[in-house]
Amino acid sequence: MNKHLIVLLAALFTQGAWAETHNVMAFLADPVAVLDEQGKQQRELPKKDTPSQPVPVLQYNKGLDLVQVELAGQKVWLDTMDLRIVPPLNIVELPCQGLTKSQTKDSRNASTIGFGAGCNQ
Template sequence: MNKISLFLISALFSQSLLASPIVDAFLADPVTVLDDQGRSQREVARNGLPKTLPVLQYNKELDLVQVELAGQKVWLDTMDVRVSPPLNVVKLPCQKLSSSQADDHQNNSTIGFGSGCSK
């Protein structure tokens, strides 16, 4: 009985951890560290950063995420990182938007709405 309840409690906590956004990739090298106003403070090499970081705050106006690096709370531009789950979800009915046209097969391109599109 104890093993089952321990498993259920750990599953409950793991689900709550999965719901919080994390930085799971750094797209720029070096990554620019910003202050809370979006001004550049310094640059950090991508290989010197951890593989994942929990997002502490999100500034929607400046499109910045706050993370903790080396015990210090800093801000990163969302263009330099990939956050999962996405912070901005497009409020469009994606399934009703126009998709690729029939002649797209000639130029081998596709049209997509991205992972942030609500479905």
């Protein structure tokens, strides 16, 4: 009984047990480039041939910004720019106090300028 409890507690507190699962929710490019682990293009996959249901991300190569997924029984690498991944892999935090505010010369700019919802400025 104690051995089972120890194994269960160890599993609960390992990083893998709490890891967040990322899923490819949509394929944005047409065609989607299928790559090898070094980022070299192997072939192209038409968007109409991509799965319509979410596809789990198996691995993430942060250096090359590639994800490995399983498509049609094969493990392949895809460029994250061609995909919508939920939850996002890279979230950049900007310090609000370090961002420059609009100057007087910006008053004639017809575009929308803002820092985003997290900055209340």
